[in-house]
Amino acid sequence: MKFYRVNALILKYWYIASRRLDRVLDTFYWPLIGLLVWGFTTYYISDLVQNNKVVDFLLGGAILWTVFIIAQTDIGIYILEDFWSNNVFNLFASPVKNSELLASIAIFGLIRSAISFLFLILIAYLLYSFNLFKIGVLFLGIFASSLILFGWVVGIFVTGLIFRYGVRVQSFAWTIGWLIQPFSAVFYPLSTLPVWLQKISMLLPTTYIFEGMRNALSSYSIDWKSLIISFTINILLLILAYAFFDSSIKNAKKKGRLTRFLE
Amino acid sequence: MPVIEVKNLTKKYGNTEALKGISFNVEEGEILGLLGPNGAGKSTAIDILAGLLTQDSGEVKILGKYVEEAKQDMNIVASYNWLTGLMTVEQNLEVYGRLYGVMDIDKRISYLLGLFELTEIKNKKYQKLSAGQQTRVNLCKGLINSPKVLLLDECTASLDPHLADKTRKIIKSLKKNTSILFTSHNMHEVEELCDRIAFLQKGKIVWIGHAKKLKEIHKKRTLEEVFIKLVRDEL
Numbered sequence: 137m138k139f140y141r142v143n144a145l146i147l148k149y150w151y152i153a154s155r156r157l158d159r160v161l162d163t164f165y166w167p168l169i170g171l172l173v174w175g176f177t178t179y180y181i182s183d184l185v186q187n188n189k190v191v192d193f194l195l196g197g198a199i200l201w202t203v204f205i206i207a208q209t210d211i212g213i214y215i216l217e218d219f220w221s222n223n224v225f226n227l228f229a230s231p232v233k234n235s236e237l238l239a240s241i242a243i244f245g246l247i248r249s250a251i252s253f254l255f256l257i258l259i260a261y262l263l264y265s266f267n268l269f270k271i272g273v274l275f276l277g278i279f280a281s282s283l284i285l286f287g288w289v290v291g292i293f294v295t296g297l298i299f300r301y302g303v304r305v306q307s308f309a310w311t312i313g314w315l316i317q318p319f320s321a322v323f324y325p326l327s328t329l330p331v332w333l334q335k336i337s338m339l340l341p342t343t344y345i346f347e348g349m350r351n352a353l354s355s356y357s358i359d360w361k362s363l364i365i366s367f368t369i370n371i372l373l374l375i376l377a378y379a380f381f382d383s384s385i386k387n388a389k390k391k392g393r394l395t396r397f398l399e
Numbered sequence: 400m401p402v403i404e405v406k407n408l409t410k411k412y413g414n415t416e417a418l419k420g421i422s423f424n425v426e427e428g429e430i431l432g433l434l435g436p437n438g439a440g441k442s443t444a445i446d447i448l449a450g451l452l453t454q455d456s457g458e459v460k461i462l463g464k465y466v467e468e469a470k471q472d473m474n475i476v477a478s479y480n481w482l483t484g485l486m487t488v489e490q491n492l493e494v495y496g497r498l499y500g501v502m503d504i505d506k507r508i509s510y511l512l513g514l515f516e517l518t519e520i521k522n523k524k525y526q527k528l529s530a531g532q533q534t535r536v537n538l539c540k541g542l543i544n545s546p547k548v549l550l551l552d553e554c555t556a557s558l559d560p561h562l563a564d565k566t567r568k569i570i571k572s573l574k575k576n577t578s579i580l581f582t583s584h585n586m587h588e589v590e591e592l593c594d595r596i597a598f599l600q601k602g603k604i605v606w607i608g609h610a611k612k613l614k615e616i617h618k619k620r621t622l623e624e625v626f627i628k629l630v631r632d633e634l
């Protein structure tokens with residue numbers, strides 16, 4: 137892995153992002169809209185149920201979910217950009233390694249989700265006096281890291297799908313994250329789910345993070361064991377996703393999918 | 400040692416046999432023209448050499464190395480592939496310059512932009528360029544790393560006569576340091592540029608050698624006449 141090549145690609149994403157209004161909207165506008173909807177709904181509900189923990193839980197869930205979704209979508213979208221502009225050919229003719237390609241998008245996604253994250257924390261504080269930092273910078277950092285890591289896992293998997301099946305599967309890049317949201321205990325505790333679904337949820341690293349967040353917000357304590365489980369699942373899935381991505385590229389080179397525009 | 404060494408290369412796409420075992424070498428400072436009718440397998444061969452396509456069997460060595468290890472010293476220009484549309488000419492070249500680890504990037508870029516008469520439009524988005532302008536930016540990208548091996552697949556498509564002529568001169572001047580594999584359907588161009596030609600038909604090399612010799616064998620005045628004869632005889 138050569139850092140100057142990773143750098144070159146990050147520079148490219150920056151050039152593209154700074155020219156696309158929709159990328160700016162992705163970073164600020166859509167997350168903000170999400171937060172506003174949740175914020176006002178939450179206030180209404182907390183009045184109804186006379187419980188101000190509701191605000192903390194739902195806003196905390198909405199903010200952390202954004203961290204995951206941005207890290208995840210970025211990986212697919214910046215690869216797709218190369219397909220849309222028919223640039224995959226030149227990219228793969230260059231000395232770029234698969235690992236460099238993924239590292240560059242992962243880093244770019246990390247920066248972008250960190251910006252959105254801090255922006256949302258600020259807005260939530262200004263509008264709803266909700267300070268997510270009250271669970272502690274360290275814990276928040278750990279939660280966010282696990283979510284970003286899982287965002288990469290899902291993003292790398294989607295990218296593998298795109299190389300294997302072409303841009304006709306591109307909508308997964310935006311939608312796949314939302315498919316797992318209901319099972320990640322983002323806005324409600326794991327115990328709300330039927331028992332058989334809980335078992336599925338416990339395979340997702342996200343579940344442990346949102347459970348952990350609620351725990352931290354209500355009792356300011358951390359269940360280290362569940363965090364370790366979350367990171368372990370992440371690492372295992374990351375290895376699998378990378379292997380899938382790598383084999384998808386090999387498959388694409390065999391089938392000639394890097395040389396012709398993909399349908 | 401040949402700079403490009405190709406041995407018994409085969410490639411099938413499903414049921415289509417695109418390459419049926421081709422072998423050839425390109426020597427240092429040589430331009431080899433790969434000729435043949437549409438669908439003969441020229442682009443398939445070039446894409447394999449560029450590391451974009453995996454062969455079914457056979458071996459490719461470039462500068463004595465496998466393609467993956469040689470990419471730093473190679474480059475490719477193919478008419479059917481573009482750079483990033485949303486980025487300017489200069490940004491595209493900067494990114495590729497960095498990917499290839501070019502030392503003095505700014506200097507290299509301004510030299511190439513000048514060479515291909517692109518300096519005035521360097522801040523234009525690539526997607527807004529005319530076809531011929533895009534072709535020239537692609538050529539700049541292909542030369543950004545001063546490659547020792549250059550693969551050119553119909554790289555002069557859509558250039559006007561003035562620029563096509565200029566581009567041929569540029570390609571010729573590269574010969575000192577660069578070995579080139581060249582495809583084109585412009586026989587005039589091929590005769591002017593190529594030291595040797597390999598004639599590909601239905602995935603096989605049916606003839607390889609000097610254009611002059613080929614014309615003698617077939618008793619034709621121009622390469623174009625030979626091309627037409629070879630293709631029509633086959634039908």
Ligand SMILES: Nc1ncnc2c1ncn2[C@@H]1O[C@H](COP(=O)(O)OP(=O)(O)OP(=O)(O)O)[C@@H](O)[C@H]1O
Nearest residue numbers: 391392396412415417436437438439440441442443
């Ligand atoms: N990705 C692909 N999938 C399936 N078939 C392909 C693919 N690429 C090329 N082919 C087929 O392989 C054969 C060789 O194609 P190739 O593009 O190498 O020809 P060529 O000599 O470059 O032709 P041209 O002069 O038209 O550029 C053709 O029959 C073509 O249809």
Ligand SMILES: [Mg+2]
Nearest residue numbers: 441442443552
């Ligand atoms: Mg071709």
